[in-house]
Amino acid sequence: MDYYAGVDLGATNVRAVVAEDDGTRIGVSRRSTPRGPTGIDVTEGVLRTLREACGDAGIEPGAIVAAGIGSIGPFDLVEGAVIDPANLPDSIDRIPLTGPIEKLIDSDDVYLHNDTTAGVIGERFHAERNPDDMVYITISSGIGAGVCCDGEIVSGWDGNAGEVGHCIVDPTGRLTCGCGHDGHWEAYCSGNAIPNYARYLAEDDPTTSTDLPLEGPDFTAKDVFELAGEDELADYVIDQLAHWNAIGVTNVVHSFAPIVISFGGAVALHNEELVVDPIRERIEEMVMSNVPEIRVTDQGDDVVLEGALASALTGGTGDRQRIHD
Numbered sequence: 001m002d003y004y005a006g007v008d009l010g011a012t013n014v015r016a017v018v019a020e021d022d023g024t025r026i027g028v029s030r031r032s033t034p035r036g037p038t039g040i041d042v043t044e045g046v047l048r049t050l051r052e053a054c055g056d057a058g059i060e061p062g063a064i065v066a067a068g069i070g071s072i073g074p075f076d077l078v079e080g081a082v083i084d085p086a087n088l089p090d091s092i093d094r095i096p097l098t099g100p101i102e103k104l105i106d107s108d109d110v111y112l113h114n115d116t117t118a119g120v121i122g123e124r125f126h127a128e129r130n131p132d133d134m135v136y137i138t139i140s141s142g143i144g145a146g147v148c149c150d151g152e153i154v155s156g157w158d159g160n161a162g163e164v165g166h167c168i169v170d171p172t173g174r175l176t177c178g179c180g181h182d183g184h185w186e187a188y189c190s191g192n193a194i195p196n197y198a199r200y201l202a203e204d205d206p207t208t209s210t211d212l213p214l215e216g217p218d219f220t221a222k223d224v225f226e227l228a229g230e231d232e233l234a235d236y237v238i239d240q241l242a243h244w245n246a247i248g249v250t251n252v253v254h255s256f257a258p259i260v261i262s263f264g265g266a267v268a269l270h271n272e273e274l275v276v277d278p279i280r281e282r283i284e285e286m287v288m289s290n291v292p293e294i295r296v297t298d299q300g301d302d303v304v305l306e307g308a309l310a311s312a313l314t315g316g317t318g319d320r321q322r323i324h325d
């Protein structure tokens, strides 16, 4: 029997899954992502998690014929490494992944993707409708897209295609993004940005009433969505998020002509009515070409892990016709 593995390397957790050749999961493992001190410590954490998933499955790592990785970026794809990840300590400058995993499983079939690209691979593999033209968009602590266009997974030479959260949606650049530039989609609508954006809107129009704990240390995006329909400022923030999200998604539609756009990430998954439904309504009026089906992933929090496994099963493509390719 041949076995396949998927790895999801996030800033918080690293997860691994081992499956049989029909995709049936037989082993899993999850650990906290090591906070360094060096990138090698993170690499070792990934290898340990994968070995544990093999142990859970009762197989040796050498029995795995192919592995996929969905990871935080940015990347040096030629080196098969993550370079200067934004959400890990500064002492972590380089996390080698492809080489060490190839060595562990004794196979050259190791596919490294950014997490949103793994997302589109997983969606393509599992979705009821799996056209050759689809986009996966995550709205979580950040915003990003994985793109499949003309049946090709678009990764870019360095693995960093699809960073749509850093597209400029507000040319007046009122808010600064975590990346340091102004006016980016992610600076308004990501889970990390929403509290800051709510404070900005409150200052902009102090007559808006609110019970939101704007200056409290624990104020999060969740507070905004919980007060929907009950709080003037919360409703205004949610309406403005819909405005920027619709602009961002319209830009994605005009760039890649997807037939399906699938949403994931905590902000979209937990607030489909308040975040995804308004996008669906608004882009009808904003898109000049074919309007794609807008859906939410059925994979929930597993979308990156499932995508990594689907990549291993399909030679890095998510195309079900290329299983064990």
Ligand SMILES: [Zn+2]
Residues within 6 Å of the ligand: 165, 166, 177, 178, 179, 180, 181, 184, 186
């Ligand atoms: Zn940015």
